[in-house]
Amino acid sequence: MQLHKTFLLLLLVMNAAASLTARTVFVLPFENKERSAERYKLPEALAVTFGDMLRENGRFTVYDRERIKAALFEKKIPLKSGRQLFDLLSDSFTVDYIFSGEVRSFRVSERITGRQTNTVASVEISIRVIDADSGRTVQQLSARAETNGSGIFHTAEDSMFTSSAPGVAVRETFLKLIAGTVEALRFPPLAGTVIKVDGRRMYLNIGKDSAAVIGDMFELFRYETNTVQEDSTVSTNAPIIEKNRLSTNTNAALLEAKKETLRRMLKPPAMKAAILGTVRIVDIYSRFSIAETVTLTAPLPASGMIFVRELPLSAY
Structure with missing residues (x-):
């Protein structure tokens, strides 16, 4: 189930990135x-x-x-x-x-x-x-x-x-x-993913065929889901059972909690971009490029996808 949810989330993210460009x-x-x-x-x-x-x-x-x-x-x-x-x-x-x-x-x-x-x-x-x-x-x-x-x-x-x-x-x-x-046509910035990390170098799935050139700079980020309530440490993906309802009708409360859990599993989770740093393209091929780290504002995640989006020239 968790793998299925992760796959659906990945599809949502990739479709959202594609629709931007x-x-x-x-x-x-x-x-x-x-x-x-x-x-x-x-x-x-x-x-x-x-x-x-x-x-x-x-x-x-x-x-x-x-x-x-x-x-x-x-x-x-x-x-x-x-x-x-x-x-x-x-x-x-x-x-x-x-x-x-x-x-x-x-x-x-x-x-x-x-x-x-x-x-x-x-x-x-x-x-x-x-x-x-x-x-x-x-x-x-x-x-x-x-x-x-x-x-x-x-x-x-x-x-x-x-x-x-x-x-x-x-x-x-x-x-x-x-x-x-x-x-x-002044297209929106290029967007893609990191396909390999090798020390300070990263391989991006953006190349000459995407009109990228050596020297282009990209922002690194990853998507995070808001899975914790602001006023509680309880995960929003877990069943929520109010104490007063639990004392009066346990079965009804459990049934309601299951419905709430199912609703939240089917509803796409809210996503936000966590900025990780910037990279600059130093070598480029038809369908991929090699970029070097310029800045890192947060540790790179050990797992999960890292996304990139092109920075405007004014940010160089």
């Missing part, structure tokens, strides 16, 4: 101005890839494409920018922002050196961020990337595409666009 978005099919992109079946795959990377970022909830496409088909609404689409996504699916994109430039060339073939890929992509309520474009961004890779060609539908030169260039371009979007 997530924006619900939908990605429209990408337009294409480059014939060379058709060879790699790029336009069809870009919306899916971009949606996956937005989801990995942790600040976005990406709506299921097939579900929305089915609703559009039923209402005979085209899958392109327009007032009908905006109204449906905003009202029926509570989408906050809509992304539309375009392949502005796509170049792939081969260089043969001896027996080795090297591929050079250059990609430029632009996106529009549209407010679903008003249909207004709130941000336009463009980014490009150039990478080298093996001479093996893959289409965007192939699982090996992501490791090829064009695939890497697309991913790097998208990372730049996502970072620009996060900055432009």
Whole structure:
């Protein structure tokens, strides 16, 4: 029972943290101005890839494409920018922002050196961020990337595409666009958890894909439950039996106490954040980072989860 309650509490905390940062978005099919992109079946795959990377970022909830496409088909609404689409996504699916994109430039060339073939890929992509309520474009961004890779060609539908030169260039371009979007929309601070403690160093589940950078500072905290009454040392999770009721009708008092205990077990306990200190990112990877302790205001707990939230630049 205790394990079950702990698990439910953890879910509540994680859902609360996610709701602070997530924006619900939908990605429209990408337009294409480059014939060379058709060879790699790029336009069809870009919306899916971009949606996956937005989801990995942790600040976005990406709506299921097939579900929305089915609703559009039923209402005979085209899958392109327009007032009908905006109204449906905003009202029926509570989408906050809509992304539309375009392949502005796509170049792939081969260089043969001896027996080795090297591929050079250059990609430029632009996106529009549209407010679903008003249909207004709130941000336009463009980014490009150039990478080298093996001479093996893959289409965007192939699982090996992501490791090829064009695939890497697309991913790097998208990372730049996502970072620009996060900055432009002024998202709430990043939030995550400590996944490992190693002396003064801590591993956080926040990385480059979340638009974090070396030097970012985070506040450490953990959640505590208010399980003790202000005017008593009796746990609020324990049966409460008033003395006068116990003397008059013990069975009724016990039954009432059991009901009260059950009610409080089912009701989520009140939570408060206990600040533990601050850390600064010193090394970063795609999906995690390494941070060093800057200050500690309380001992780190021997068990339980430690959470982190990004500090504003003014706090550095």
